[in-house]
Amino acid sequence: MAEQEITVCRLDELDDPGAREFEFDTGDGRDYGFVVRRDGEVHAYVNSCPHTGSALNWAPDRFLTKAGDQIMCGVHGAIFRIEDGHCLAGPCEGRDLNDLDCRVVEGEVRVRVA
Numbered sequence: 001m002a003e004q005e006i007t008v009c010r011l012d013e014l015d016d017p018g019a020r021e022f023e024f025d026t027g028d029g030r031d032y033g034f035v036v037r038r039d040g041e042v043h044a045y046v047n048s049c050p051h052t053g054s055a056l057n058w059a060p061d062r063f064l065t066k067a068g069d070q071i072m073c074g075v076h077g078a079i080f081r082i083e084d085g086h087c088l089a090g091p092c093e094g095r096d097l098n099d100l101d102c103r104v105v106e107g108e109v110r111v112r113v114a
Contacts, residue, residue: 008035008044008109016040017068017082020061021047024113033100034063035109036071038082044102044111045085049073051092071097 008022019036032047032055047055051073057063058074065072070088071080078090085097101112 003112003114005110005112008111011037011042011104011107011109014042014109017064018061019057019063019071020109021057021063022111024111026113031113033111033113034061035102035111036063036082037109038068041083042102042104042109043082043085044100045071046098046100048098049075049078049092050087050095050097051076051078051090056097 006024009020014020014037017038019034021034023030023032033044034047035042035044049056054075056073063071071082076091078092079088080097085099087093087095103110
């Protein structure tokens with residue numbers, strides 16, 4: 001599968017802090033990712049916990065802690081930094097989420113996936 005760029009949403013549709021899940025074609029099937037916005041920065045990750053491979057969100061687009069300052073796995077409560085996906089606490093402490101190339105172009109949040 002060749003690399004592709006997906007428009008996830010308009011930047012003004014993404015709360016700060018906030019997150020949004022998206023689906024993409026891997027060539028072998030479908031996978032899921034999410035974008036997260038905090039303090040004006042937008043980051044993207046594959047929606048898969050390094051501990052079990054389960055989806056991180058506990059409900060549609062629900063990836064963040066109550067304070068909105070960290071990503072939290074809804075299955076085992078692992079806590080990840082928004083800016084780099086590094087796990088700070090939980091069963092996968094020290095491991096990282098798989099990041100995706102993300103940019104904002106003409107007000108759109110775009111992600112490159114392979």
